[in-house]
Amino acid sequence: MAERESRTGGSIDVGGRYDPIEVLGILAAALFWGWLGLRWLNDWFGGLFVREGQAFLPPSTFEFLPALAFAVEFAPELAAGVWLTVLLTIVGIALGFPIAIVLAGARVYGRTTRWVALGYIELVRGTPLLAQLFVLYYGLGLSSFIRELPGVGTVSVIPEQAVWVAMIGFTINSAAYQAEYLRGAIESVDPGQLRAARAIGLSQIDGIRYVVLPQALRYAIPGWTNELIYLIKYSSLAAFITVPELFNRASSIASENFRYLALFSLAGLFYLALVLTATNLTSRLEDRVAIPGLARRDERLRERSQ
Amino acid sequence: MSDPLLSVRDLRKSFGEEEVLRGIDFEMERRDVQVLMGPSGSGKSTLLRCVNRLSEPDDGTITLDGEDTAAMDENDLRRQVGMVFQGFNLFAHLTARKNVSLGLRRVRGFSKSETEERAEEELERVGLADQADSYPAELSGGQQQRVGIARALAMDPKLLLFDEPTSALDPELIGEVLSVMGELADDGMTMLVVTHEMGFAREAATDLLFLDDGTILERGPPTQLFESPEHERTATFLRRLTDLEAGQHG
Numbered sequence: 001m002a003e004r005e006s007r008t009g010g011s012i013d014v015g016g017r018y019d020p021i022e023v024l025g026i027l028a029a030a031l032f033w034g035w036l037g038l039r040w041l042n043d044w045f046g047g048l049f050v051r052e053g054q055a056f057l058p059p060s061t062f063e064f065l066p067a068l069a070f071a072v073e074f075a076p077e078l079a080a081g082v083w084l085t086v087l088l089t090i091v092g093i094a095l096g097f098p099i100a101i102v103l104a105g106a107r108v109y110g111r112t113t114r115w116v117a118l119g120y121i122e123l124v125r126g127t128p129l130l131a132q133l134f135v136l137y138y139g140l141g142l143s144s145f146i147r148e149l150p151g152v153g154t155v156s157v158i159p160e161q162a163v164w165v166a167m168i169g170f171t172i173n174s175a176a177y178q179a180e181y182l183r184g185a186i187e188s189v190d191p192g193q194l195r196a197a198r199a200i201g202l203s204q205i206d207g208i209r210y211v212v213l214p215q216a217l218r219y220a221i222p223g224w225t226n227e228l229i230y231l232i233k234y235s236s237l238a239a240f241i242t243v244p245e246l247f248n249r250a251s252s253i254a255s256e257n258f259r260y261l262a263l264f265s266l267a268g269l270f271y272l273a274l275v276l277t278a279t280n281l282t283s284r285l286e287d288r289v290a291i292p293g294l295a296r297r298d299e300r301l302r303e304r305s306q
Numbered sequence: 307m308s309d310p311l312l313s314v315r316d317l318r319k320s321f322g323e324e325e326v327l328r329g330i331d332f333e334m335e336r337r338d339v340q341v342l343m344g345p346s347g348s349g350k351s352t353l354l355r356c357v358n359r360l361s362e363p364d365d366g367t368i369t370l371d372g373e374d375t376a377a378m379d380e381n382d383l384r385r386q387v388g389m390v391f392q393g394f395n396l397f398a399h400l401t402a403r404k405n406v407s408l409g410l411r412r413v414r415g416f417s418k419s420e421t422e423e424r425a426e427e428e429l430e431r432v433g434l435a436d437q438a439d440s441y442p443a444e445l446s447g448g449q450q451q452r453v454g455i456a457r458a459l460a461m462d463p464k465l466l467l468f469d470e471p472t473s474a475l476d477p478e479l480i481g482e483v484l485s486v487m488g489e490l491a492d493d494g495m496t497m498l499v500v501t502h503e504m505g506f507a508r509e510a511a512t513d514l515l516f517l518d519d520g521t522i523l524e525r526g527p528p529t530q531l532f533e534s535p536e537h538e539r540t541a542t543f544l545r546r547l548t549d550l551e552a553g554q555h556g
Contacts, residue, residue, distance in 0.1 A: 190395070199391075
């Protein structure tokens with residue numbers, strides 16, 4: 001019991017003492033996300049604290065360390081791009097998720113629908129994401145349709161049309177990948193449990209809903225984490241349909257001052273911070289929803305290798 | 307009381323080319339405990355699954371309480387015919403209590419408090435009230451199977467099917483499950499049991515059916531079949547079981 005509590009509470013508490021690395025990580029995360037949050041607030045409300053895109057402290061403060069001064073100068077503009085990177089990732093994952101559940105369900109349990117789902121998944125997984133974005137943006141005239149919708153491009157908090165197209169593209173794409181991770185997870189739930197659910201009189205759909213899915217979603221977390229990490233990085237492809245996200249901003253600043261290495265290194269640090277945050281959160285989630293008595297997948301593997 | 311609770315007539319079932327059940331006939335009165343024995347592949351599990359339509363029969367009629375099961379809604383039929391599995395098949399993400407509660411809530415539509423009360427009762431009945439909040443992986447095999455029985459009992463079945471309920475258990479855990487089954491039999495539950503536990507058959511069974519190659523080769527009270535079987539195949543099979551049991555327990 002004590003063991004379970006310490007696991008669900010995160011792993012800060014190691015035998016009553018604090019793990020210094022964990023504490024350091026949390027401080028760094030708080031600093032990073034606190035700063036990002038303030039940047040976003042500042043820019044959304046047209047310069048709440050400082051002028052849009054300007055550093056909170058003048059870069060000249062850090063003259064003694066040129067690399068730091070450089071980072072301080074350009075980080076604010078990249079931070080505005082991080083917002084779009086985060087937005088695209090979260091929207092793609094979140095909207096793709098319910099679609100993925102339906103697709104995975106059809107793949108495993110469907111008859112005709114199985115082939116429809118398979119066709120969709122293979123089409124999306126078999127073609128480049130960039131090509132998909134191009135088709136949506138240039139080929140289908142989606143952007144001119146969205147531009148006509150009320151508010152788009154005129155109200156500042158509503159993103160411009162390219163962002164909408166990217167969100168649609170990532171949703172379509174992520175749904176297919178998430179569906180495959182979910183399918184594997186559904187298939188790893190012992191089919192005897194669904195049989196037992198049917199044997200007490202639950203319908204197939206209720207058996208899936210109350211017995212199979214709650215377990216499959218847990219088992220899907222490691223694979224789903226991969227999808228999240230990929231999407232954070234693949235969201236940079238939105239740059240090619242003019243979305244000013246992190247990669248796009250880094251490359252356009254660099255095209256003016258030619259400091260490609262420095263800017264892409266800085267952008268890389270931002271991506272790294274996003275990915276570390278994501279993996280940390282999903283790992284905590286996995287701990288929190290772990291079924292008592294059943295070892296987590298990585299724990300089982302560790303035991304086997306010993 | 308004139309009608310039998312369960313009547314099976316000329317039941318047939320094939321998987322591909324192979325005919326697994328080749329014309330099964332038998333009846334069960336209320337409070338009957340019938341034990342099915344027979345070599346593996348003789349069709350025992352398939353027979354059970356045809357009764358609650360986890361497998362659809364190819365031919366023949368099965369009536370439950372005078373009603374043709376083929377015409378019933380399958381979920382409604384299964385609510386009335388409980389099943390206990392060889393591999394327990396507990397819902398791994400739910401506590402013992404929730405395993406029993408799920409059907410009460412989602413099939414029988416009990417309120418939260420009714421469900422709570424009834425789940426408690428059923429776990430009490432199988433001697434696991436103190437383990438109500440344990441998850442399946444935290445329970446022994448014998449305890450898991452008792453939760454499986456409680457889960458089936460919660461649906462108030464007219465008939466309980468047992469598909470080799472103890473054959474996945476370590477020998478020292480078989481007893482606790484058999485004693486729960488014995489109590490159910492004493493309470494008047496109608497039970498159709500696939501098992502090779504001779505002791506249970508001898509003490510609890512009203513009838514023993516010997517299945518061989520998709521047909522019922524021989525039937526009768528357990529003492530009769532154990533002591534003076536008509537067919538050589540029955541005799542050989544039971545002798546082998548006796549030897550096995552002597553080796554295990556002796």
